[in-house]
Amino acid sequence: MGNGFFTDTTLCIGCKACEVACKQWNQLPADGYEFSGNSYDNTMAPGATTWRHVAFVEQPAPADKPPTDTKWLMMSDVCKHCTNAGCLEACPTGAIIRNEFDDVFIQPDVCNGCGYCVPSCPFGVVDIIAHADYDAHRDFQLDGRSNDDATQGTGGIAGKCTLCYDRQKVGLVPACAKACPTESIQFGDVDELRERAKKRVETLQARGVESYLYGADDATSVGKLNAFFLLTEKPEAYNLPERPVLPSTRQAAGYAAVAITAGALALAGLAIFRRAE
């Protein structure tokens, strides 16, 4: 049920067409010209205005192996659109909703920029769009008109992948999946994608490539991910959490601690205040 992404990292060639297509369709400002020195990755993380992010994992060959054993892995990261989404649960305005395609969507006209969704995301995806993000790139041109006109007043709220809600509405494939030249990013019904992904893992195993699916099962409290991945390294290598936890699962313990502490202090207080001397 619902639409999502299956990102097969064994097919990714690191062209970043997904990043560019996303920026262009969603009219997101450029990331600037910073040079990280970390392989070909200069954006470093998905962010408020970077909704697709291609990670480049470089691992030199072990000393006793031939240099051809060097690993150079690419992975196009994106919002996971969790079944149990931390951001959605944290949002106090109801700006973050689950839409009719079963995707997690931030309504930009409702969000008031409280920022509680940001630390509540176990994957570090959502962030607050700085007002300056749009001011700093006034010279950025899009289709011959200033990006500024299209995006004025968009700062100060939370931003993340919408899974191209607007494109899905009219039956189009999300921009990143459309642009991907190797079908590393596949879009469709998640149940169907999961079946396809399992077969892909079997095929790879048969060819001697170790791989597994990340986020295709219910093993953690965030549940199945509507955007899941096929990986060939540990999750940490791609900056994904090995064990993500739905933050709201800690609330009961917290409220209980408040009740016990406040109750004990109030009882002691009653004894102190109401004792006639």
Add this chain to the structure above:
Amino acid sequence: MNPPSPDASGRGASDGFGDLPAHVPATYYERPLLKKPHWEGEVIVYLFLGGIMGGSGILALLCDDHPDHDEDLARIVRYSAFVLAPASPGVLLLHLGRPERFLHMLRIFKWRSVMSMGVWGLIAFSVPATLGAGAQAARDGILWSWLDALVPRRVTDVVLGFLGAFIVGYTGVLLSATAIPLWAIGKRHIPAFCVCSGLAGACALNAAILAIGGGNERSLRKLERLEMLASAAELALLEAFRRHAGSTGDPMFTGKRGNKLRTVTQALGIVAPALLTLLPFGGRAKTLLASALTLAGGYVLRETLIEAGKASADDPRAASRQPE
């Protein structure tokens, strides 16, 4: 998730994916995995004021009419709850990315969102705080005397006490219900010491105002006793949290931040006021000094908690295996 054979060291080792050389880090170029909140000074001030506000609510319950009742103290407590009720959420609005949209928080009531619960808690608190202060003002001859007869003060004080207990503690729950490793690992400790610190702060503030107004010595002693008790519990909980958090607690308990916490919050904010209180001499100046130290310690505790939380979000290893 179903990653093959996790490696406890976090560094490259044999895990079925080939042997990684030791110099290859298992994380992604040591880059942060999580995003940190953009909360700055206003949120710290809010956490501080909100704690005192909630503590004042609990004090209102304790100071309610009883055989050993002190009208001066009850007056101060009710007025301070009334003044803080709009002041602390007012500060909170300033940190919004779009402050003009603050009313959007009132679109929904959401059990699952601690922030939503907090917003409604603050609004609910303002009702008995306003009614209680109104009745008090009527008694004091500022407002019409019929108001005093109309407001059931006993009810407003009790409601204020329960809502105050929620407000003094929910901020701790709000922090621990995030992915930030330091906050997440303190899901029991942080809410508990927030309650203690908030109540101690409320005792300190109300004692200071009472001392300035030349209030009853016996009431001052009561406030001091409760403050010492709450502060002692806070000290014990902070130490328990330090032990419980292990290396995840390093951003809070080591380095410059740890030194500041030990000096300002633990030594000057908890131990020093207790010693001052136990001194047999000193009078009102002593009360004022002890109160100022307690309040400063409470502020630094909040500041350390927020800043250390942000620092802990930068550690990709702590963020990878998130605390249950």
